[in-house]
Amino acid sequence: MVFQIFSNCIGTFLFKDGKIAAEKLFSDDQIISYHDKVKEGKEIAPEKDMLSKNAGAEVLRGKIPPGPVLKQFSEAKYLKRMREASIIITKREIAESVRRDHLIIQASNNIEETDKVINNLAKRLREWYELYNPEFSKSIESHEKFAEIIQEKSRKELLEEIGLKEELSMGAAFSTEDLEPIMRLAAGITSFADLRSEQTAYVEKVMKDLLPNVNAVAGALIGAKLLARAGSLEKLSLFPASTVQLLGAEKALFRHIKTGARPPKFGLIINHPLVSRAKSSVRGKAARMVADKISIAAKIDFFKGEYHGDDLKKELEAKLR
Amino acid sequence: MVFQIFSNCIGTFLFKDGKIAAEKLFSDDQIISYHDKVKEGKEIAPEKDMLSKNAGAEVLRGKIPPGPVLKQFSEAKYLKRMREASIIITKREIAESVRRDHLIIQASNNIEETDKVINNLAKRLREWYELYNPEFSKSIESHEKFAEIIQEKSRKELLEEIGLKEELSMGAAFSTEDLEPIMRLAAGITSFADLRSEQTAYVEKVMKDLLPNVNAVAGALIGAKLLARAGSLEKLSLFPASTVQLLGAEKALFRHIKTGARPPKFGLIINHPLVSRAKSSVRGKAARMVADKISIAAKIDFFKGEYHGDDLKKELEAKLR
Numbered sequence: 001m002v003f004q005i006f007s008n009c010i011g012t013f014l015f016k017d018g019k020i021a022a023e024k025l026f027s028d029d030q031i032i033s034y035h036d037k038v039k040e041g042k043e044i045a046p047e048k049d050m051l052s053k054n055a056g057a058e059v060l061r062g063k064i065p066p067g068p069v070l071k072q073f074s075e076a077k078y079l080k081r082m083r084e085a086s087i088i089i090t091k092r093e094i095a096e097s098v099r100r101d102h103l104i105i106q107a108s109n110n111i112e113e114t115d116k117v118i119n120n121l122a123k124r125l126r127e128w129y130e131l132y133n134p135e136f137s138k139s140i141e142s143h144e145k146f147a148e149i150i151q152e153k154s155r156k157e158l159l160e161e162i163g164l165k166e167e168l169s170m171g172a173a174f175s176t177e178d179l180e181p182i183m184r185l186a187a188g189i190t191s192f193a194d195l196r197s198e199q200t201a202y203v204e205k206v207m208k209d210l211l212p213n214v215n216a217v218a219g220a221l222i223g224a225k226l227l228a229r230a231g232s233l234e235k236l237s238l239f240p241a242s243t244v245q246l247l248g249a250e251k252a253l254f255r256h257i258k259t260g261a262r263p264p265k266f267g268l269i270i271n272h273p274l275v276s277r278a279k280s281s282v283r284g285k286a287a288r289m290v291a292d293k294i295s296i297a298a299k300i301d302f303f304k305g306e307y308h309g310d311d312l313k314k315e316l317e318a319k320l321r
Numbered sequence: 322m323v324f325q326i327f328s329n330c331i332g333t334f335l336f337k338d339g340k341i342a343a344e345k346l347f348s349d350d351q352i353i354s355y356h357d358k359v360k361e362g363k364e365i366a367p368e369k370d371m372l373s374k375n376a377g378a379e380v381l382r383g384k385i386p387p388g389p390v391l392k393q394f395s396e397a398k399y400l401k402r403m404r405e406a407s408i409i410i411t412k413r414e415i416a417e418s419v420r421r422d423h424l425i426i427q428a429s430n431n432i433e434e435t436d437k438v439i440n441n442l443a444k445r446l447r448e449w450y451e452l453y454n455p456e457f458s459k460s461i462e463s464h465e466k467f468a469e470i471i472q473e474k475s476r477k478e479l480l481e482e483i484g485l486k487e488e489l490s491m492g493a494a495f496s497t498e499d500l501e502p503i504m505r506l507a508a509g510i511t512s513f514a515d516l517r518s519e520q521t522a523y524v525e526k527v528m529k530d531l532l533p534n535v536n537a538v539a540g541a542l543i544g545a546k547l548l549a550r551a552g553s554l555e556k557l558s559l560f561p562a563s564t565v566q567l568l569g570a571e572k573a574l575f576r577h578i579k580t581g582a583r584p585p586k587f588g589l590i591i592n593h594p595l596v597s598r599a600k601s602s603v604r605g606k607a608a609r610m611v612a613d614k615i616s617i618a619a620k621i622d623f624f625k626g627e628y629h630g631d632d633l634k635k636e637l638e639a640k641l642r
Contacts, residue, residue, distance in 0.1 A: 028489055091491040098452045098493030106449040107502055113445055117438050124434055128427040131419045168349055170412040172419030181428055181523045188516045195509045202502045 006069070009034060009085040010078065018067035031085045032092055100210050101233040107203045108224035114196045118143060118189060125185050132179065133171040135164055147189040150182075213297035216309025217316065218272060218290070225268050226294065237302035244298070245269065245291035269294070274320055289319055325386045330355060330406040331399065339388030352406045353413055421531050422554040428524045429545035435517045439464060439510060446506050453500065454492040456485055468510040471503075534618035537630025538611075538637065539593060546589050547615065558623035565619075566590065566612035590615070595641055610640055 004015040011025035026034060037043075073082070122143030129150060130137045136158040140146045149158070156166045204220040211233065214223040229247045230236035236244075246253055248267030256263040266287035269275055278286035293312045300308060325336040332346035347355060358364075394403070443464035450471060451458045457479045461467045470479070477487045525541040532554065535544040550568045551557035557565070567574055569588030577584040586605035590596055590612060599607035614633045621629060 028486070032488065088489055091489060094491040095493045100499070102452060103449075103499050106445075106452070110442075110445050110449065110502075110506060113441060117442065120434060121431075121438065124427075124431050128424075128431065131423060131427070165349070167353060168409055168412060170415045172416045177523075177526075178421070178424050181431075181520050184516060184519055185431060188513060191512060192509060195505060198505055199502050202498075205498075
């Protein structure tokens, strides 16, 4: 007598003459481990009880039984279980589709949002604080430093720094109660500035791990922003250099196509030091060269090539000198 | 012999026969205290040295000396000092023009901004966290609670709450390093939610002190927003009730005027519980009545009338029942 053991995503079955003679259905967890094993090309372990039950008989494992197999699974209970298994496996696939480049994108988007938040709140803070101390606010440009210093020093000290007497200031007298919400807002801004640096450190770390070449050529934040625009490392690596050059300048590009306005010369990479520091007459050229190297770096990173970041950067700097 | 002592904003002068015989110029601080005293209608203290120097003579104080006085001050040093004094006094006036209603406006604007910030960051947080735990995010609506609970409980616990096993989730496996920036963002949102409640408490407190009647009828936050739209308590008190009713619906109002679209029935006061809870057929009427009472309350508050908040509120509730 010939038995055949056959496994699919819902369980292991013993076929006899093309019919299911015994079955052992998988639990949810087993469905996942079966799926993982199949994916990795591993052998599925034999079901011991099935073998022992049929001891002495010749058991062929893994061979597809003769006759229309699918028909054997047309019973409602199998179909229902198959549907469940499909959902479980799909969920598993979704979970596994999250890659670290997605995390860089999230963090990079969050940094941009945090920048906006700090900017908007700092403007509010200044407007509010200027009722109390208008002269000092104008003397300091950085929002973050401003939020910090007004928490640390009194109005008197701050005015002395810019050579003014408190009595002669245009600032109103504030009670402690009225000053408190201002200081609380300043503290909020400071803590957001800290959040921003932590997120930046995270992006820098993951960029270095995952996109070492892009990181070396473009810098962590610009690289992360390009990645976010592209949507994934795979997409970024498939872009031609000319696309990389204009990522972030889509509006200007389509305006050019639509109305014939002057085409943009650079997108996000304008923030790259080699581009922003270039003379305006050669800035377009510099952008093209930087984009070239970033594009090469992205291809190396996607195909897990070796680290050539320093070489690429040196070449770039030599060309631009 | 008759001497006359005469003070103006730059100093005290002893006039003899219509000419300046002696002078004592004010320091910057004295200019301010002179200005304050004049403003309060207080008597200016006599300059003792001037009196003692002229002991025996008849000294007339405060009387304008005979002859063209201004001409005596046409010397450059007096003119320069007068210009300085004007600036000092103007600064003083600017400092004093800040009233507590301005602070309510600042705080109220800041609360609106903070709301926006929390909303935007929470959306980012959810998008990011959903890579890790998609099923849970959908089960909780409040952004603030969401940010709090994901910091407190592990994914396993959260999934158990909604009856799911961690192994069967669509969420990706995250390393601690990758999870950290998410948690840090959640902490940032929580701290901003705290900031918001503190600012709200401040607005409530100052509204109660400064606009007790508006506070009772409109509630602190709606009252503060109306105040912010109006620009000051004085302006709010001068508005007719119909303007109060439409504050915050300017866009719809001008669309109505320009294109003949349907006129708006309410602006900011749609958030008032008596308006928002009214049936939609009578919501316009309710808005009108609420605006009526707010307008009365603002007038009482501006002219520092007595507290009638509870009466106004009772009348309003009785009418709307």
